[in-house]
Amino acid sequence: xxxxxxxxxxxxxxxxxxxxxxxxxxxxxxxxxxxxxxxxxxxxxxxxxxxxxxxxxxxxxxxxxxxxxxxxxxxxxxxxxxxxxxxxxxxxxxxxxxxxxxxxxxxxxxxxxxxxxxxxxxxxxxxxxxxxxxxxxxxxxxxxxxxxx
Numbered sequence: 001x002x003x004x005x006x007x008x009x010x011x012x013x014x015x016x017x018x019x020x021x022x023x024x025x026x027x028x029x030x031x032x033x034x035x036x037x038x039x040x041x042x043x044x045x046x047x048x049x050x051x052x053x054x055x056x057x058x059x060x061x062x063x064x065x066x067x068x069x070x071x072x073x074x075x076x077x078x079x080x081x082x083x084x085x086x087x088x089x090x091x092x093x094x095x096x097x098x099x100x101x102x103x104x105x106x107x108x109x110x111x112x113x114x115x116x117x118x119x120x121x122x123x124x125x126x127x128x129x130x131x132x133x134x135x136x137x138x139x140x141x142x143x144x145x146x147x148x149x
Contacts, residue, residue, distance in 0.1 A: 003099045006046050006053040006062070013055065014042050017062045021084035025117060052103050056096050061085035063096040067107055078104035080114045094122075 006014065018038060022029055045051035045064065054063040064082040069075060080100065085093030097114075104112050113131065114123060124130075 002058070003054055003056055003095045006042075006055050008043060008046055010046075010053075010055055011039055011043060013059055014053070014062060015039055017059065017084060017086075018042075018082075020086065021062075021082060024084070024087075027117075052100065054096055054099055056085065056093065057089065059086075060089035061093050061096060063100055065100055065103070067104075067109060070111075075111070076107065076109040077111045077113060078107065078109040080112075083114070 015035065018035070022033060042053060042064070045066070046053050050067045052063070052065040056062065061084050062082065063080070063084075065078055065080050067076050067078050070077050078100070083093065083096060083100075085091075085096070101112065112128075114128065116123065119130070
């Protein structure tokens with residue numbers, strides 16, 4: 001199992017993995033997606049000191065994270081943005097988690113946040129606590145403005 005930092009040469013692979021990630025997360029498919037903007041953001045993230053983009057086993061999965069402050073206090077927090085492992089590689093994706101945790105530790109963050117589509121007892125066994133449950137709603141007026149653009 002090999003985890004490595006993504007390079008600019010990985011953008012085509014990240015494009016493919018991002019499409020698979022979106023297809024696997026049915027509710028997330030309802031959210032607007034601008035592939036070009038996402039790939040531009042990934043390109044900027046690769047090599048950034050405050051962001052992390054990892055590849056698992058040359059295409060079995062990927063992980064994207066960023067360091068930011070909380071809205072409540074100016075402390076560094078490592079936030080997982082995308083964590084995806086192909087179905088035939090599930091279980092091996094924890095190698096991405098371990099690499100993320102090493103990165104976060106090296107950045108001296110005070111907290112690490114992970115998002116999951118459902119409760120994940122494995123994370124609770126690793127010492128994580130449930131912090132939030134996310135909901136989304138499409139706003140009619142914003143959709144009309146977006147359509148007019």
